[in-house]
Amino acid sequence: MTTPSFIYTSAPQRVVFGAGSLQHLAREIDALGARRALVLSTPEQRPQAERVADMLGAHAAGVFDRAVMHVPIETAREAREVAARLGADCAVAIGGGSTTGLGKAIALDSGLPILAIPTTYAGSEMTPIYGITEAGMKKTGKDFRVLPRTVIYDPELSLGLPVGMSVTSGINAIAHAAEGLYAVDSNPIMDLMAQEGIAALGRALPAIRATPKDPAARSDALYGAWLCGTVLGNVGMALHHKLCHTLGGSFNLPHAETHTIVLPHALAYNAGAAPEAMAKIAKALGGSGGAAQAVYDLARDNGAPVALRDIGMKEADLDLACEHALKNQYPNPRPLERAAIRALLQNAWEGVRP
Numbered sequence: 474m475t476t477p478s479f480i481y482t483s484a485p486q487r488v489v490f491g492a493g494s495l496q497h498l499a500r501e502i503d504a505l506g507a508r509r510a511l512v513l514s515t516p517e518q519r520p521q522a523e524r525v526a527d528m529l530g531a532h533a534a535g536v537f538d539r540a541v542m543h544v545p546i547e548t549a550r551e552a553r554e555v556a557a558r559l560g561a562d563c564a565v566a567i568g569g570g571s572t573t574g575l576g577k578a579i580a581l582d583s584g585l586p587i588l589a590i591p592t593t594y595a596g597s598e599m600t601p602i603y604g605i606t607e608a609g610m611k612k613t614g615k616d617f618r619v620l621p622r623t624v625i626y627d628p629e630l631s632l633g634l635p636v637g638m639s640v641t642s643g644i645n646a647i648a649h650a651a652e653g654l655y656a657v658d659s660n661p662i663m664d665l666m667a668q669e670g671i672a673a674l675g676r677a678l679p680a681i682r683a684t685p686k687d688p689a690a691r692s693d694a695l696y697g698a699w700l701c702g703t704v705l706g707n708v709g710m711a712l713h714h715k716l717c718h719t720l721g722g723s724f725n726l727p728h729a730e731t732h733t734i735v736l737p738h739a740l741a742y743n744a745g746a747a748p749e750a751m752a753k754i755a756k757a758l759g760g761s762g763g764a765a766q767a768v769y770d771l772a773r774d775n776g777a778p779v780a781l782r783d784i785g786m787k788e789a790d791l792d793l794a795c796e797h798a799l800k801n802q803y804p805n806p807r808p809l810e811r812a813a814i815r816a817l818l819q820n821a822w823e824g825v826r827p
């Protein structure tokens with residue numbers, strides 16, 4: 474096989490990985506040169522945020538616990554004001570993509586460095602991508618100021634992530650790697666990471682379902698999430714991410730569940746146009762059939778939702794979702810075809826196996 478031409482830019486980021494690695498927090502804050510860290514979380518994860526603040530002692534400026542999904546601009550403004558008022562020189566985000574996203578909204582405005590402590594598998598901590606929702610519209614952009622400088626991956630912090638959320642969040646991560654494998658700007662390094670990331674999550678999710686507090690499975694899942702998040706941060710996404718962005722942003726569907734339901738259908742749509750990528754996905758998931766079927770089975774067999782109608786999508790809104798998805802052209806292995814995308818959405822709504 475010949476190696477194709479490609480461009481690979483590696484981002485400056487420090488990753489501290491391992492069970493118990495939260496104990497290195499103070500050292501890592503020191504390495505950033507920070508003295509007053511504002512700790513961010515959702516209301517539900519306030520106890521974890523307080524633990525982090527306690528560990529920081531005099532270097533904690535305070536806790537802001539109002540992170541919510543899709544970063545409403547009002548919350549971003551409030552968090553920015555709190556950071557400025559408390560004289561914070563760093564944001565510590567403990568939680569999932571919503572909390573990391575709030576940290577990014579602060580960093581975008583102020584340049585404050587972020588130390589991220591992920592507790593789901595969404596992967597935002599590895600990307601320079603931010604999203605902010607204003608007047609019901611979610612806008613995303615790319616800016617290296619928002620890329621967390623340091624990431625502490627401690628699998629002990631995700632032991633309590635409910636099984637349902639672990640499975641859908643893990644498949645959200647797999648989606649980044651799957652689309653990375655057919656990205657127009659892909660490269661061999663991202664290919665390796667994508668395959669390894671999918672394989673790690675493909676092993677870990679059934680193991681977590683069987684034994685939610687299995688430390689080895691939690692570690693495997695977080696490792697996979699790291700790799701898949703890196704792929705998302707480095708190469709362009711395609712139809713699947715566009716559809717999920719539309720469904721989440723315009724119809725307020727839950728993020729990880731939407732990814733889980735749509736991915737098999739987006740892969741089926743692209744299967745004929747990206748056979749090599751599909752073979753790699755299927756192989757990483759240990760299946761002998763197709764990639765779309767392997768992802769669908771992973772979700773269904775581990776108790777995840779497989780139909781958009783089961784997570785609040787109305788059938789009457791499918792036409793509008795299709796229009797949104799076709800609004801702007803973007804690279805995708807198979808050209809964007811209205812009738813086929815409408816059929817994809819119908820299949821995802823009904824939850825049929827592709």
Ligand SMILES: NC(=O)C1=CN([C@@H]2O[C@H](COP(=O)(O)OP(=O)(O)OC[C@H]3O[C@@H](n4cnc5c(N)ncnc54)[C@H](O)[C@@H]3O)[C@@H](O)[C@H]2O)C=CC1
Binds near residue numbers: 541543572597
């Ligand atoms: N900018 C980027 O690169 C990316 C952004 N995102 C964004 O992240 C958001 C979704 O993030 P997710 O991580 O899926 O969900 P999330 O951050 O909204 O978390 C969902 C819920 O689970 C709770 N939770 C998180 N970790 C927990 C744990 N270990 N134990 C118990 N509860 C826990 C949270 O407090 C929250 O209530 C979306 O807004 C999405 O657009 C997602 C991926 C990449």
Ligand SMILES: O=C(O)/C=C\C(=O)CC(=O)O
Binds near residue numbers: 605611613645714717
């Ligand atoms: O919407 C954002 O915050 C940016 C990217 C993502 O959410 C990636 C994804 O769809 O998982």
